[in-house]
Amino acid sequence: MTKKQRRGALTRRSFIAEAGTLVGLGPFLPSSLNLLLAQTPAVIKGKEQLIVRSIRPEDLETPVALLNSFITPNNLFYVRHHLYAPRTDAAGWKLSVAGEVERPGSITLEEIRQLPRVTTTVTLECAGNGRAFFDPPVAGIQWEKGAVGTARWTGARLSDVLKRFGVKSTARFVVLDGADRPIGKMPDFVRNVPMAKAMHADTVIAYEMNGEPIPPLHGFPLRAVIPGWEGAYSVKWLERIEVLDREHDGFFVKTAYKYPTKKVAPGAAVDAKDMAPLTGLVVKSLITAPLDKATVKAGAVRVAGFAWAGENDVVRVDVSLDGGATWRQAQLGRERERYTWRGFSHEFRITEPGHYTIMARATDDKGNVQPIEAMWNPSGYLWNVIDRVRINVEAA
Ligand SMILES: Nc1nc2c(c(=O)[nH]1)N[C@H]1C(S)=C(S)[C@@H](COP(=O)(O)O)O[C@H]1N2
Numbered sequence: 001m002t003k004k005q006r007r008g009a010l011t012r013r014s015f016i017a018e019a020g021t022l023v024g025l026g027p028f029l030p031s032s033l034n035l036l037l038a039q040t041p042a043v044i045k046g047k048e049q050l051i052v053r054s055i056r057p058e059d060l061e062t063p064v065a066l067l068n069s070f071i072t073p074n075n076l077f078y079v080r081h082h083l084y085a086p087r088t089d090a091a092g093w094k095l096s097v098a099g100e101v102e103r104p105g106s107i108t109l110e111e112i113r114q115l116p117r118v119t120t121t122v123t124l125e126c127a128g129n130g131r132a133f134f135d136p137p138v139a140g141i142q143w144e145k146g147a148v149g150t151a152r153w154t155g156a157r158l159s160d161v162l163k164r165f166g167v168k169s170t171a172r173f174v175v176l177d178g179a180d181r182p183i184g185k186m187p188d189f190v191r192n193v194p195m196a197k198a199m200h201a202d203t204v205i206a207y208e209m210n211g212e213p214i215p216p217l218h219g220f221p222l223r224a225v226i227p228g229w230e231g232a233y234s235v236k237w238l239e240r241i242e243v244l245d246r247e248h249d250g251f252f253v254k255t256a257y258k259y260p261t262k263k264v265a266p267g268a269a270v271d272a273k274d275m276a277p278l279t280g281l282v283v284k285s286l287i288t289a290p291l292d293k294a295t296v297k298a299g300a301v302r303v304a305g306f307a308w309a310g311e312n313d314v315v316r317v318d319v320s321l322d323g324g325a326t327w328r329q330a331q332l333g334r335e336r337e338r339y340t341w342r343g344f345s346h347e348f349r350i351t352e353p354g355h356y357t358i359m360a361r362a363t364d365d366k367g368n369v370q371p372i373e374a375m376w377n378p379s380g381y382l383w384n385v386i387d388r389v390r391i392n393v394e395a396a
């Protein structure tokens with residue numbers, strides 16, 4: 001493809017979304033742009049049920065109605081990438097390891113499969129999930145509620161791979177680079193993980209997602225899975241690791257995925273020195289039933305959903321039927337793993353027909369509670385406001 005053709009291949013919408021992220025169009029997006037970013041029919045093979053937020057690169061959101069199982073099936077799992085998905089082939093795939101190691105070199109897929117096999121079940125969420133709800137609006141993919149999902153990731157521990165190359169005492173960050181390559185002046189998508197998290201026994205380089213080879217859009221044949229941390233750390237199509245004695249200085253480490261360390265006035269610019277890298281996901285809930293705008297019959301109305309808190313544990317979810325005036329403690333599901341969401345449910349008895357706002361508010365084991373108002377930030381990360389749906393109750 002020529003440069004011109006490649007440029008033509010960018011849809012207007014993905015171009016605006018990307019331009020917004022990369023060039024920093026400024027914190028404001030006219031609301032007409034949000035219309036432009038609204039959904040179009042899904043046309044990506046195997047992902048027909050997802051909402052298209054961008055066609056190329058493919059950014060696909062899971063409708064809340066389909067997030068109703070503890071494990072999200074591969075064909076329903078959201079997709080997020082910045083550059084075009086590369087064509088990858090398992091045959092001859094190699095992962096190179098360089099930098100602060102005794103014996104730089106590479107490891108094949110086969111050799112990785114021979115390392116101890118581990119499975120980590122993880123709720124993966126894009127840092128920008130919920131970006132569409134920030135006010136004033138923020139440039140970037142306008143995710144609503146469904147850039148999140150839970151999968152079982154099977155592979156080798158990142159630490160077992162690194163140990164084969166002899167990690168030096170000077171090592172501080174592990175750079176992860178996928179096979180996707182930038183177009184034109186876009187920066188390459190490269191992320192880095194601090195040593196302690198990289199060497200943690202739950203941090204894996206996965207070759208399976210929910211018991212199948214990882215699908216191409218999710219990083220075939222190899223991806224990193226950094227449990228509990230915002231999704232961007234989990235680099236897909238992993239082909240290069242570099243161990244550094246300092247933080248990487250590329251765009252996606254130095255500029256993107258940063259969050260203010262001080263309170264910010266909505267819409268204000270933030271000085272780079274007042275920004276710190278995002279790490280763990282924050283406490284959050286998602287009501288999956290009833291669906292927003294649903295009409296239900298008076299009587300028993302079951303409210304259900306999931307709540308997660310990154311590396312922390314969800315210990316409590318409260319639900320409200322009166323816009324948060326009064327709360328009931330929901331029952332938590334028994335199915336849970338260290339880095340996954342937890343189901344919650346509660347049955348209300350509704351006798352009066354009419355309009356109701358149902359809310360869900362999760363609390364984690366560190367005492368963090370979902371807020372009523374999001375902290376506005378320039379890139380629209382970590383939206384975790386108390387979730388709500390509006391329903392109509394009709395006479396039984
Ligand atoms: N190589 C590569 N890995 C990547 C990305 C990317 O653009 N390129 N996007 C990241 C982001 S921002 C997220 S949220 C997750 C999404 O993973 P998924 O597409 O499997 O849901 O992948 C991460 N890994």
Ligand SMILES: [Mo]
Binds near residue numbers: 080125126128231232
């Ligand atoms: Mo993301």
